[in-house]
Amino acid sequence: MVISCEEVWREISNYLEGEVDASLRAAMEEHLRGCKHCTAVLDGMRNVVQLYGDERMFEVPLGFSHRLHRRLEENMPGNRRSFLGWMVAAAAAVLVAGSFEVARSSVFSRSELRSEHAQPGTGVPPDMMVVVSGDGKTFHAAGCPFIHDKAHIQTIQAREALRQGYAPCVRCMKKYLTA
C-alpha cells in the first residue's frame, strides 16, 4: 500500500498513540523511510508530546496548596470542630501532665502557625530530629509517607520546627500527641 503525505499527517497522531492497524502502520513506516518532511513532522510531534508530558511543565503558584487547604478548612463540614476539639484536648492533657518545659519552648514562644489546620505540638520531645519541607505546614518523622514536597526537605530539631510554626504531623507524631 502506497500512501501520500496527507494521509500520513492525518494518521500521525494515532500512529504515535499506537492506534493504527498493522497494515497502515507498515505503509506509514514505508512512507516515512523515504520522506524527510513527514519524518520531521513525526519527530517534532514526538518531542511535543514528550516535553509537555513531563511533570516539570506543571507549575503551580507558590503557596497554592496552602491557600487551597485554608479554603477547605473554612468549608469543612461539622467534623472540623470535633477534630479541633480532639487536638485541644490532647494539648490540654499534655499540659496537665506537667510538660511545662515543652510548653515553654514550643507553645508560648512559637511564631504564628503556618496553618489553622495545624495545632501546636506539645508532647513532642524538643530534641528529636524531625523533617520539614519549605512549603509544608507540618513536621514529620523521617520516612513518614505524608511528607509534603519531598524534594525540599530539611532535618531540624522539633524545638526549632515548632518555633518556625510547623505543627506535628497527626499521623507519624500521633503517639506524642495523645501521650
Next chain:
Amino acid sequence: MPEEVTSLEHPAKPFNEEMLIQRIRNGEHDLFYELIRPYERRVYSTAFAILRNEADAEDVAQEAVLKALKHIRQFRAEARFSTWLTQITINEARMWRRKEHANLMEPIVDRQDEEGNYTPRDFADWREIPLETLERKEVRQKLAEALASLGEKYRETFVLRDMQHLSIEETAKALGISTASVKTRLLRARLMLRDLLTPGLGGSWSTKMFFAKGTKPW
C-alpha cells in the same frame, strides 16, 4: 543525640482511593485532604489551560475542589475520581469565563475548521530535545505561550490527554465530546504545537529567539 524514629505507626500503604472516599462519605471529612493531594496540581493546570490566567485559575481550582468536597456523595464509583474532578474543574472554568469574562476575545484560531486538513510546515528536522531543557524557565515559558495560543478546544484536549495523561476515552468523557473528536483535536493541537515550536526549539536552540511574535505558521 537525637532520638531516632525507626518505625511508623502507619507504614506506607497502597493508596486506596475508593476506601478513602467511602470514609469521607461516612463523616471522616479530614481525609479529603489526602484524597485531593495527588490532584491539586492537575486541578490547577486544567483551570489554567482554559483560563490562561494564574489568579483566575487559582480561584477556579479552589472552587472546583470545594465543589468536589460538597458533592462527594454524588461521585459514582464507575468513573475514576480524577476524571470526575477534572470534569468539575472544566465546568467551573467554563462557567467562570462565561460569567466574569464574557467579553474577552478568543483567539482567532478558535474559529478554525476542525475538519479541514491541516498542512504541517516543512521545517528541517527537529532532533530530540533533552527533557533537561525543561529546567530552564524560559523554555517552559515558551512552551506555555505556544499552548496558550491554541484555540480552546485544542488546548483543553491536549492538556487532558498529553499533559495529564488521561486516556482518549476519559478525555472525551471529561469534555463531553466523542472519542473521534478527541483524536481530531489532538492531531491538530500536536501539529500546531510542533509547527509553533520547531523554529525555536529545533533550530536556534542556543539563542533566546524561539519564534517571533505574530508569526503563527497557520
